[in-house]
Amino acid sequence: xxxxxxxxxxxxxxxxxxxxxxxxxxxxxxxxxxxxxxxxxxxxxxxxxxxxxxxxxxxxxxxxxxxxxxxxxxxxxxxxxxxxxxxxxxxxxxxxxxxxxxxxxxxxxxxxxxxxxxxxxxxxxxxxxxxxxxxxxxxxxxxxxxxxxxxxxxxxxxxxxxxxxxxxxxxxxxxxxxxxxxxxxxxxxxxxxxxxxxxxxxxxxxxxxxxxxxxxxxxxxxxxxxxxxxxxxxxxxxxxx
Ligand code: ZN
Ligand code: FE
Numbered sequence: 552x553x554x555x556x557x558x559x560x561x562x563x564x565x566x567x568x569x570x571x572x573x574x575x576x577x578x579x580x581x582x583x584x585x586x587x588x589x590x591x592x593x594x595x596x597x598x599x600x601x602x603x604x605x606x607x608x609x610x611x612x613x614x615x616x617x618x619x620x621x622x623x624x625x626x627x628x629x630x631x632x633x634x635x636x637x638x639x640x641x642x643x644x645x646x647x648x649x650x651x652x653x654x655x656x657x658x659x660x661x662x663x664x665x666x667x668x669x670x671x672x673x674x675x676x677x678x679x680x681x682x683x684x685x686x687x688x689x690x691x692x693x694x695x696x697x698x699x700x701x702x703x704x705x706x707x708x709x710x711x712x713x714x715x716x717x718x719x720x721x722x723x724x725x726x727x728x729x730x731x732x733x734x735x736x737x738x739x740x741x742x743x744x745x746x747x748x749x750x751x752x753x754x755x756x757x758x759x760x761x762x763x764x765x766x767x768x769x770x771x772x773x774x775x776x777x778x779x780x781x782x783x784x785x786x787x788x789x790x791x792x
Contacts, residue, residue: 553653553675555717557756558590563721564609565758567679568596569672572651575599578623579670579679580719581613588620600650603627604681605667606634610719630659630666642668660703663690667703671710678714678762680707685718686760687743688726689771691788697781704772704780712763723747723757728792733770733783740768 556568560582567579568590577600581587591598598621603611605628614625614636626648629641642648644659648670655672660683667690669680682690684707689700727744734740743764747757765772774780 553672553677555675555677555715555759556590556594556596557758558586559721559756560586561609565717565719565721565756566613567717568594569602569650569675569677569679570594570596571653571672571675575651577602577650578613578617579717580604580610580681581617582609584613584616584620587613587617591621597621598623600648601625601627602648602670602679603635603638604669604679604683604719605664606631607664607682610681611636628666628668630661631664644668658706660706662695662700662703663693665694667695669707671714673711676711676713676715677717677759678707678710679717681719683707683718684716684765684769684772685720685726686716686723686747686757686765687730687740687769688722688787689769689784692784697784698777700771700784701774701777701780704774707762708766708772710762712761712766714762715759716762716765717759721756721758724751725790725792726787729787729790730768730770732790732792733786734768734773737768743768 554570558566564582568576576596627635629643646657648655
């Protein structure tokens with residue numbers, strides 16, 4: 552399995568180092584340069600690329616300093632190009648990103664932000680989805696509609712269930728607390744909720760996870776209609792859990 556290293560940043564961000572070839576990596580959504588540069592030094596990796604999923608500062612804040620230090624190429628969403636610091640290559644749905652022997656497909660999943668993209672590398676069984684799909688949750692609708700998010704979920708649902716999902720935040724526990732209120736009779740969800748509570752109590756990460764787990768437990772991925780997704784998203788926005 553292709554190694555993907557986790558770099559925690561700020562309060563709950565995860566930056567991912569996709570080691571697509573021995574000693575070489577792409578950095579996904581660098582919130583901050585310092586922890587990323589420290590991690591690549593410790594792991595003995597060379598940074599060849601940065602992949603950005605969307606323009607929010609906690610996903611692009613490290614772009615310029617990392618490029619300055621490594622000379623890497625920055626690839627990000629075409630529809631948010633003016634907001635991505637240092638972008639070298641703008642990509643959109645249907646484009647591919649080649650890293651060594653791995654070919655990634657760019658998926659347009661605008662909803663959390665209007666131009667949000669995700670990167671799917673089938674040969675690595677890896678999806679980097681930023682703030683679109685979370686464990687048992689989805690991103691807030693800052694710039695898009697429930698309809699947009701429903702379409703994004705449909706696109707992600709179609710990927711192979713064994714896909715490892717690398718999202719950008721540790722929001723799992725809060726999402727799980729909400730999810731059990733939506734589907735109180737879902738046994739798989741309750742089992743996952745318990746596992747997640749144990750992991751978080753020991754300060755262990757809950758990301759990555761598989762798409763199969765989401766298909767069984769994620770109330771946003773499982774929403775049957777746009778209206779149902781909209782209702783769940785609004786309820787989560789004000790959920791105190
Ligand atoms: Zn965001
Ligand atoms: Fe974020």
